[in-house]
Amino acid sequence: MVAIRFGTHEIDLTDGETVLDALLREGIAVPYSCRSGFCQTCLMCASQGKPPREAMQGLRDTWKASNYFLACRCKPVMDLEVRLTGDLPAPVRARVQSVQPLSQDILEIGLATDERLHYHPGQFINVESPGGLTRSYSLASVPGEDDGLLLQVRRLPGGRVSGWIHETLKPGDTLHIQGPLGDCFYCEGQPVQPLLLIGTGSGLAPLSGIARDALRQGHKGPIHLFHGSRSRDGLYLQDCLKRLAARHPQFQYTPCLSGQDIPPGCARGRVHEVAQARFPCLSGWRVFLCGHPDMVQQARMMAFMAGAAINDIYLDPFNVALT
Template identity: 35%
Template sequence: MPELRVGTQCFSVTVGRNLLDALLQAGIELPHSCRAGSCHACQVRCLAGTPQDARPDALTPAVREQGWRLACQCQVVEDLEVVPFDPKRDGREARVLACDWLTDDVLRLRLEPLQPLRYRAGQHLLLWSAEGIARPYSLASLPGEDPWLEFHLDCRHAGAFCSTARRLQPGDVLRLGQLSAGALHYDADWQARTLWLIGSGTGLAPLYGVLREALRQEHQGPIRLIHLAHDKAAHYLAEPLMQLAEQHAQLRVELITAAELPEALAELRLVARRSQALLCGQPERVEDIARRLYLAGVPRNQVLADLFLPPAC
């Protein structure tokens, strides 16, 4: 059986054993949440040996070259030595610039990294609290234009990180984990296509960055942005989105509620085949919309989606 080493601990595991499960069973404390390769809380660095990785695209090539892997997506197939991500050692410091409530439930967090961070619109980043709580959030900021990293936190439901975030003050320090590649981005090859940006809840955050990137690159085709919220008061970016629509003739913004979703989905039958769609939000909403787009004739490879997965037990 392969041997798995973490620091001074060494133990045998069966071939094909999930790396996260093996570490937890051995008493190694490793943050984890979704178990689907989305939250990136369970990162480990491989010092010796190579695990079998089911999601090699989940981390950027530069991060993978440094040996980082997601433990939940790896299987132990040979002797392996790993070290868990340590935010104090491996993370970057970022200072809180501002915390303000966009609605009763959505907290906008703006951070200033103490070292420059290169990213692209639509990526997401793992945030670590001072208490060692890790949570991934999509970037809503636009690189090269916004002088901060912006995140939109949905605080409707109780959560350890949100509880900490409610107490944050300007000047407080968080730590940043590794950037995640994610599915959402803007490609200059889409210039002439109809661009659909559809988000539910704070799934709007990365789409807001992608939208502004598309406009910065002078996207020529129509852009249709749809934000789905549980009620009208939850359309937390309504004003800036409407201002963008007034400034750019090709942009159409629709703010709909859950009650209006069936009618909005029915209209998706009119989607052009060469449309490019970017979706983000709760899995059931995203899956419904992706299905409608497919039935409307949009090929699956022209529909990109990031899902906000709930924590796994």
């Protein structure tokens, strides 16, 4: 007999019972609708144990890699600790190891945790400020290539957490983080599939991590990274990305500027429109979109209508907090 743990509840499953039925039997109100494995309303995550494969059918690759499953299809074969996908893991302590400016308004922060954090480049963590505010920052580091965690923090006008990070954070400081979170990352399994990466601003942090991760995992297909900014001082990591392109012929980097002054080597226009003009048909592609939420939503629709499948489009919109 197997059992599931949900918060403080321990529930023994009866023969052939699904996780959803067991939770409902215990009077725990979890969301569900079709009970047939299609609507994804009962999507949950296993933080301990592996859900059976049939409970993951039809889910996107990154969800499978994060042990997401459909509670209505899940008849566990081992004990599971489960949570709703919106519930966050407990905070852990991290120590600042390095602080390095990358551009006028982007600062790279290196963090180390006591216990090694298992993450995929492109995921994000929540950072808590001393004032109790929480903000999400993408991980630009690649496990095995970089020590610890690297964040690229863009200073927002009047931003209380980004202001605190830019002005006061120094090596040796400690803070609390939650994570890893997010489903915008590279999964192996289709090594020749063309990849399209489009980002604005510090959306380059997850995208550069995803590109390096794909190359590290031996991705053979083309990887096209488009980074957009209004003006040239918003471009960063250019040397690093050009070196990456020189080392890996399948990787191409195109900086795009939407302003007036366009230096050689940069494309003119809004980043997703430049990418669309270059690749009008995206059938069979995998697409990663990070940065400004308007760009992410427009580019998502563009990529889908251009032929990319819904499950092949990965998003990380940087929503600006209002508190």
